[in-house]
Amino acid sequence: MQIEETNNHIVLHGVTEFDLEQTFSCGQCFRWERDTGETYTGLFGAHPLRIGQQGDVITLYHTTKEEYETIWCGYFDLDADYRAIQAHLARDAVMRRAISAGRGIRLLVQEPFETLISFIISANNNIPRIKGIIARLCEAFGAPVPFEGGTVYAFPTAETLTRLTRADLAPLRAGFRDKYILDAAQKAASGAVDFDAVYAMDYAAAKRELKKVMGVGDKVADCVLLFGFQKYDAFPVDVWVRRVLEHCYPDDAHRSDAAAFARERFGPYGGFAQQYLFYYVRENKIAK
Missing domain, CATH: 3.30.310.260 (TATA-Binding Protein)
Incomplete structure (x- = not known):
């Protein structure tokens, strides 16, 4: 390049x-x-x-x-050498097809607190609504940034959000998630959830640390570990990913812990596999 x-x-x-x-x-x-x-x-x-x-x-x-x-x-x-990552995953026949469909996907190296709040908002939600809530959150409480003759808004800091109440968040229309947003901000700002330590923890310990936050279950924790902390052995399982596992790995995907199956199968590149599979199932409209 x-x-x-x-x-x-x-x-x-x-x-x-x-x-x-x-x-x-x-x-x-x-x-x-x-x-x-x-x-x-x-x-x-x-x-x-x-x-x-x-x-x-x-x-x-x-x-x-x-x-x-x-x-x-x-x-x-x-x-990062994505060609090498894809070559490793392509030893699996299903992954060869998924990579062919989404070869241009890169995993963004995102900021942990923004990622945590974003995926708390994502729970039981759809992408247009998630984007709308996040946009309103930033416009209401984020710092203004001049850009191309207009103004955009940074993601609010944990410290800013700790000064708010559920009433302050009501205009976001986040519903039950507002109390989770406030709890996440308090625990991030106080160090009750230690983001610096999460980077150094192994997958299991890091997941336990994030699940101290209200509203953070397995799927949200895995998303935050993958996209916010670059824990590439994390494998978030949502309805789309479970669907492609059941469709493409019928002998294995019905295990009680689909994420554990995926981590075992894809090893340190499970997070990359998840993104290729997510894109593959949505682009190909794989049925239930």
């Missing part, structure tokens, strides 16, 4: 195993929106970006090389 800095843009040439549409539509993030045309706009923390793709050329608009190197290269996981 070659990096070109031109006209206040960063242009990446020869990009492989990275497709913006696939990456932003596989259920791992909720703050990226497609513009009119071939670009997307989103934020990482307080850093907004407009990004576009034409084939193997990706353009990061109004971005310096320093911003690319310190923020976006890491966020988009561009230093």
